[in-house]
Amino acid sequence: MNAETLIDERALSKLRWRCRRGLLENDIFIDRFFNRFANSLTEIQAEGLRVLMDLSDNDLLDLLLRRKEPEGELDRPDVLETLGMLRIIQ
Numbered sequence: 001m002n003a004e005t006l007i008d009e010r011a012l013s014k015l016r017w018r019c020r021r022g023l024l025e026n027d028i029f030i031d032r033f034f035n036r037f038a039n040s041l042t043e044i045q046a047e048g049l050r051v052l053m054d055l056s057d058n059d060l061l062d063l064l065l066r067r068k069e070p071e072g073e074l075d076r077p078d079v080l081e082t083l084g085m086l087r088i089i090q
Helices: 007-016 024-038 043-053 057-064 075-086
Strands: none
Touching: 007 024, 007 043, 024 057, 024 075, 043 057, 043 075, 057 075
């Protein structure tokens, strides 16, 4: 996986589908993220987003709102970069 390689249109479409959430607040963050970064999303950032999507809605929202910081398995460069991107577009 190359940090500079952009994901292709098919991978982007699958990622958008994977990011659908049950909590409206999370969906708002994610929609804004895709609106801003969809055309420049790298493979590394996409992997970070996939990891974040494995979280429960409440745990994800806590990270997005900075009520918690990533720790353990989430404290890795791809997740931190993508979470930072999600947070700047509040």
